[in-house]
Amino acid sequence: xxxxxxxxxxxxxxxxxxxxxxxxxxxxxxxxxxxxxxxxxxxxxxxxxxxxxxxxxxxxxxxxxxxxxxxxxxxxxxxxxxxxxxxxxxxxxxxxxxxxxxxxxxxxxxxxxxxxxxxxxxxxxxxxxxxxxxxxxxxxxxxxxxxxxxxxxxxxxxxxxxxxxxxxxxxxxxxxxxxxxxxxxxxxxxxxxxxxxxxxxxxxxxxxxxxxxxxxxxxxxxxxxxxxxxxxxxxxxxxxxxxxxxxxxxxxxxxxxxxxxxxxxxxxxxxxxxxxxxxxxxxxxxxxxxxxxxxxxxxxxxxxxxxxxxxxxxxxxxxxxxxxxxxxxxxxxxxxxxxxxxxxxxxxxxxxxxxxxxxxxxxxxxxxxxxxxxxxxxxxxxxxxxxxxxxxxxxxxxxxxxxxxxxxxxxxxxxxxxxxxxxxxxxxxxxxxxxxxxxxxxxxxxxxxxxxxxxxxxxxxxxxxxxxxxxxxxxxxxxxxxxxxxxxxxxxxxxxxxxxxxxxxxxxxxxxxxxxxxxxxxxxxxxxxxxxxxxxxxxxxxxxxxxxxxxxxxxxxxxxxxxxxxxxxxxxxxxxxxxxxxxxxxxxxxxx
Amino acid sequence: xxxxxxxxxxxxxxxxxxxxxxxxxxxxxxxxxxxxxxxxxxxxxxxxxxxxxxxxxxxxxxxxxxxxxxxxxxxxxxxxxxxxxxxxxxxxxxxxxxxxxxxxxxxxxxxxxxxxxxxxxxxxxxxxxxxxxxxxxxxxxxxxxxxxxxxxxxxxxxxxxxxxxxxxxxxxxxxxxxxxxxxxxxxxxxxxxxxxxxxxxxxxxxxxxxxxxxxxxxxxxxxxxxxxxxxxxxxxxxxxxxxxxxx
Numbered sequence: 001x002x003x004x005x006x007x008x009x010x011x012x013x014x015x016x017x018x019x020x021x022x023x024x025x026x027x028x029x030x031x032x033x034x035x036x037x038x039x040x041x042x043x044x045x046x047x048x049x050x051x052x053x054x055x056x057x058x059x060x061x062x063x064x065x066x067x068x069x070x071x072x073x074x075x076x077x078x079x080x081x082x083x084x085x086x087x088x089x090x091x092x093x094x095x096x097x098x099x100x101x102x103x104x105x106x107x108x109x110x111x112x113x114x115x116x117x118x119x120x121x122x123x124x125x126x127x128x129x130x131x132x133x134x135x136x137x138x139x140x141x142x143x144x145x146x147x148x149x150x151x152x153x154x155x156x157x158x159x160x161x162x163x164x165x166x167x168x169x170x171x172x173x174x175x176x177x178x179x180x181x182x183x184x185x186x187x188x189x190x191x192x193x194x195x196x197x198x199x200x201x202x203x204x205x206x207x208x209x210x211x212x213x214x215x216x217x218x219x220x221x222x223x224x225x226x227x228x229x230x231x232x233x234x235x236x237x238x239x240x241x242x243x244x245x246x247x248x249x250x251x252x253x254x255x256x257x258x259x260x261x262x263x264x265x266x267x268x269x270x271x272x273x274x275x276x277x278x279x280x281x282x283x284x285x286x287x288x289x290x291x292x293x294x295x296x297x298x299x300x301x302x303x304x305x306x307x308x309x310x311x312x313x314x315x316x317x318x319x320x321x322x323x324x325x326x327x328x329x330x331x332x333x334x335x336x337x338x339x340x341x342x343x344x345x346x347x348x349x350x351x352x353x354x355x356x357x358x359x360x361x362x363x364x365x366x367x368x369x370x371x372x373x374x375x376x377x378x379x380x381x382x383x384x385x386x387x388x389x390x391x392x393x394x395x396x397x398x399x400x401x402x403x404x405x406x407x408x409x410x411x412x413x414x415x416x417x418x419x420x421x422x423x424x425x426x427x428x429x430x431x432x433x434x435x436x437x438x439x440x441x442x443x444x445x446x447x448x449x450x451x452x453x454x455x456x457x458x459x460x461x462x463x464x465x466x467x468x469x470x471x472x473x474x475x476x477x478x479x480x481x482x483x484x485x486x487x488x489x490x491x492x493x494x495x496x497x498x499x500x501x502x503x504x505x506x507x508x509x510x511x512x513x514x515x516x517x518x519x520x521x522x523x524x525x526x527x528x529x530x531x532x533x534x535x536x537x538x539x540x541x542x543x544x545x546x547x548x549x550x551x552x553x554x555x556x557x558x559x560x561x562x563x564x565x566x567x568x569x570x571x572x573x574x575x576x577x578x579x580x581x582x583x584x585x586x587x588x589x590x591x592x
Numbered sequence: 593x594x595x596x597x598x599x600x601x602x603x604x605x606x607x608x609x610x611x612x613x614x615x616x617x618x619x620x621x622x623x624x625x626x627x628x629x630x631x632x633x634x635x636x637x638x639x640x641x642x643x644x645x646x647x648x649x650x651x652x653x654x655x656x657x658x659x660x661x662x663x664x665x666x667x668x669x670x671x672x673x674x675x676x677x678x679x680x681x682x683x684x685x686x687x688x689x690x691x692x693x694x695x696x697x698x699x700x701x702x703x704x705x706x707x708x709x710x711x712x713x714x715x716x717x718x719x720x721x722x723x724x725x726x727x728x729x730x731x732x733x734x735x736x737x738x739x740x741x742x743x744x745x746x747x748x749x750x751x752x753x754x755x756x757x758x759x760x761x762x763x764x765x766x767x768x769x770x771x772x773x774x775x776x777x778x779x780x781x782x783x784x785x786x787x788x789x790x791x792x793x794x795x796x797x798x799x800x801x802x803x804x805x806x807x808x809x810x811x812x813x814x815x816x817x818x819x820x821x822x823x824x825x826x827x828x829x830x831x832x833x834x835x836x837x838x839x
Contacts, residue, residue: 070790074743074835075762103788104833105635109715109814148633155615158663163615163633170634 001036003140006043007178013044014193022194026203030229037233038226039146045200045225046191048149052223052249054311057153059164059187060526061539064091067168068184071175072098086530095184096177103173140174145183192500200225208232214240220454221245221385223252223309245380245387247287247330250305252455254334254377256444258469258589259462261428264445267459272391272446273420273428275435276463277374279336280352280574281307282316284373286323287330300324306356306574315358317366319373326414329382331401334452335375335417338440346439353573375402376417376444379452387452391460394452395419421448432464469589471563472572474502474580475542478524480534481517488517489524489536494546494566496559498583503559505586508546508566516568523571543572543580551590559583561590594621594656594682597649600672600693602822606643607669609798609821609828611662613637618705619660621653621682631712637791638712638831647825649677658682658689659703668698715831719808719816720781721748723755725770727819728801733757733768738789740764743835746809747784754778755807776804783809785834795830812837 009029016022026044033040042048049055065078065085072081076098084094148167155163168187175183185191201219205212210232218228218240231239245251264271285303302323304313313320316337339351351369358365378398379386386394402416410418420431432443443464450460477493480486491509495502512520523542530537547567554562561583572579606626610617613632620627625644631637645651672678672693679692689700737744740761747756755775759766772778799805799819808816817830 070742070788074760074786075741077742102835103634103636104836106631106638106712106715106814106831106833107635109717109833110713151633159615167633170632170636173634 001033001040001142003142003145003179003183004176005032006040006142007176007182010044010182010191010193011178013195016194019199023199023202023206026195026199027206030203030207033142036142036146037230039142041200041204041225041229043142043146043186044191044193044195045197046186046189046193046195047225048146048153048186050222050224050226052251052309054305054309055153057149057164057187057189059152059168061091061188061529062526063161063164064168064184064188066165067172068095068098068180070165070169071100071103071172073102091188091190092181092185095172095175096181098180099177100172100175100180103169105173140171140179145171145186149187194500196500197225200229204229204232208236210237210240217241218243221251221387222249224249245332245385247285247301247332247380248303250283250285250303250309251332251379252309253281253283253307254452254454254461255457256461256463257457257459257585259445259459259464261425261445261464264447264462265423265425268447268449270421270423270448271428272395272448273422273431274376274417274444274446275431275438276441276444277336277338277417278346278349278439278441279338279371279374280349280356282312282319282335282337282373283307283309283379284319284323284331284333284335284375286327286333288328300327308574308576308579312356315356315362316371317362318371322373322415326402326404329401330380331378331382332380333375333398333401334377334379335373335415337371337373339369339371350570353570357573373415374417375415376419377452387454390449390451391446392419392421392448470545470547470569471496471505471586471589472543472545472575472580473505474540474577475524475544476502476504476538476540478536478538480536482534485514485517487521488514489521490517492520492524492544492568493538494544494563495540496581496583496586497577498559502540502577503583504557505559505561506548506557506563506566508544508563508568512568520571540577543575543577545569545572551586559586561586593652593654593684594658594680595650595652596680597651597677598647598680599649600669600674600676600678602643602647602826603669603678604666605798605800605821606641606826607662607666609641610639611666612794612798613639614709615663616659616661616703616708618708618711619658621656621658623653623655625651626653629711629714631709632791633709635712636788636833637795638714640714640829640831641827643822643826647822656682656684657705658687659705659708660689660700661703664700668693668700671696671698715814717808717810717814717816717831719783719810719813721783721809722777722779722781723748723775723807723809724777725755725775725805725807726801727799727803727805729770729774730799730805730807730817731796731801734789734792734796736766736768738793740766742789743786744789744792745784745786745837746807746815748778748780748782748809750780750782753780781809782811785809785812785815786837787815787832787834791832795832798828 013022013025065081068081069076069078088094148171152164152167201215205215214237222243283305286300288300302320304316304319306312339347341347355365355369355371378394381397381401402413435443445462447460473494473496475492476495478489479491481488481490491507493504493507495504524538527539527541528536529539547569548563550564552562552564556562610628614630617628617630625642628641630639668691676693681690687702691698737759741759745758754769754771757768803819806818812834814831814833820827
């Protein structure tokens with residue numbers, strides 16, 4: 001498919017506001033995508049790689065501005081691009097405002113010597129620098145864009161940023177105005193044409209005449225819209241049904257919402273109760289070595305993923321060692337890693353995150369803070385997907401997977417999180433007290449009969465924390481400080497998600513040391529999109545965990561609510577903006 | 593089979609002239625010397641390099657093809673002191689290149705040549721003007737243009753028999769003219785083309801100031817830049833596509 005065709009359809013979709021119409025447009029786009037269906041199914045959501053794939057383009061806004069400037073013509077630099085961005089507010093509009101294609105390729109001069117290709121001998125002014133007036137633009141394909149971006153993601157090491165600019169420049173240089181609009185948005189992950197995951201799911205079902213349910217299931221286990229779309233087209237429902245979990249391909253973690261013991265018991269009669277660990281979520285994939293493995297090192301294939309499906313295997317060698325020591329069949333386990341001190345007592349969550357972010361000197365980091373995994377769910381065991389099994393059965397499977405020998409007492413199994421199923425509130429309170437005593441956060445309440453729903457924050461899992469809830473808010477603005485703090489950003493504007501939009505809920509300025517301010521400034525400065533006096537507008541990228549005393553209605557903020565006494569608790573490095581809390585949750589917390 | 597000994601200077605000159613355009617390249621190990629051709633990802637700048645067997649202290653090859661990571665190889669060459677010799681031997685079994693600089697041994701993993709971007713076809717261009725000048729004058733032209741603009745026009749004045757450089761900035765302009773007296777040789781013809789300094793600056797880095805450089809130019813056509821190194825036993829040809837001149 002020509003990239004121009006894709007850009008044209010994307011423009012049509014963007015102009016449409018009715019959901020059903022959008023689905024119909026996406027359906028038609030998928031139906032005509034031909035061999036490029038997997039790519040188109042991702043591009044239309046603004047994705048270059050499957051959702052499960054941790055590969056990123058790693059293109060900062062500045063890299064993109066450089067490439068646009070280079071393709072844009074004589075004496076345009078990245079600052080000019082930024083100025084236009086401040087004016088137009090959106091990178092796609094900026095890219096579309098330039099006429100690209102001024103740089104010719106050598107290909108234009110192949111085959112024909114002498115006059116011809118460039119108007120040799122004529123005046124210099126018979127060229128049109130814009131649109132399709134030259135032989136560079138108008139022939140880019142979706143596949144070429146995909147292949148170039150894949151090359152770009154693979155660039156690493158010294159000089160790789162320059163190489164990325166080169167590759168991106170090469171693409172922009174071949175773009176018409178409309179193509180440039182969607183290329184710029186694609187590379188900066190800002191597609192925003194109103195196509196969400198649900199849209200593509202429905203469009204796949206309609207385009208290839210399959211029911212929604214098997215599409216939904218296949219998407220949940222694979223997180224690969226491209227593969228699911230292609231399978232739906234080629235093999236229909238039976239093909240979709242055959243898409244299973246795969247060792248090495250992460251699934252979205254099932255999520256919990258806040259809840260109370262009373263409600264849980266009322267709803268389910270019995271509740272499954274487990275400790276809530278103050279750690280970071282992981283998903284462990286393990287496949288033992290093939291017995292005929294010529295290496296004979298007897299080490300299995302191990303992958304560890306964060307809750308964002310990011311590969312964190314190298315950062316957490318303890319988990320890999322755990323797998324090699326305790327596991328002997330192919331499994332996918334859901335759990336947490338907790339940081340522990342020398343006595344084995346848990347350390348705060350922030351300590352765990354230090355380990356997650358660590359890319360170099362892992363051995364040294366491990367000396368400072370060591371972690372251990374605790375597992376509470378089993379999604380796959382020895383060839384069988386267990387997503388549709390009830391919680392208690394999955395937990396039984398987990399026990400048999402982790403138990404070194406049949407007779408081992410549950411309490412003695414390494415890395416095994418115990419589960420109590422009870423209808424007795426007093427027993428639940430006792431588990432809660434033990435958890436707090438052991439230094440953990442409290443308890444989780446789960447519906448014993450519930451299946452595992454990847455990526456869902458549903459009623460079947462509820463967390464009960466001993467203190468007030470905290471909120472994970474997207475930082476959307478800040479102010480430069482005064483005096484001693486003039487070089488630091490402070491007074492951070494917080495927002496929650498509302499569909500695709502972000503709505504402000506307050507500003508947080510307290511609870512932050514100068515040292516922390518410096519760190520936050522470093523973290524946020526690259527995301528500045530506009531400045532006005534001391535006020536700074538930030539692109540949504542960083543998530544803060546904030547505490548508060550209560551939630552009030554307020555005309556001051558766009559959400560209609562304000563956090564009373566907000567205080568900064570930490571940066572949620574493990575969450576992207578999509579993982580931030582929603583307006584809906586805010587309202588739910590307020591009603592509690 | 594490939595076994596060779598070469599001076600660090602010669603190797604570095606060769607690698608530097610390629611690495612301004614690409615990170616990885618294929619090297620043809622021909623019987624009579626090395627051949628490298630590469631084009632940048634946007635297909636705008638191309639390099640064609642040959643290094644004759646005579647440029648080596650010793651050279652044996654039988655037509656193999658290897659793929660290398662240039663920055664890695666440049667780093668290794670950088671370990672040699674001035675005047676030191678670098679010794680290469682290809683292990684066909686393991687597809688690794690053994691490199692020795694005195695007591696230093698380095699085993700370099702090669703890249704699968706099929707994973708490297710395809711080598712370009714070289715356009716056959718009939719360019720009417722030819723300018724021969726010293727490397728330092730190329731350098732001066734590029735530096736002057738870079739002060740005011742990100743583009744540079746190269747041209748030959750048919751009437752005056754001179755070579756000129758124009759650069760137009762937002763506020764300032766640069767014009768530099770070299771007459772026959774300043775040039776080593778000039779074959780005048782209709783020639784005026786605009787080029788991106790992003791590319792030309794990089795190519796310029798590889799051009800030694802004391803060498804003789806030949807430019808082939810046309811009207812809105814690519815420029816061909818030719819120069820020798822390693823006492824003429826190495827040859828580099830760059831080709832750079834023009835920008836379309838607006839207004």
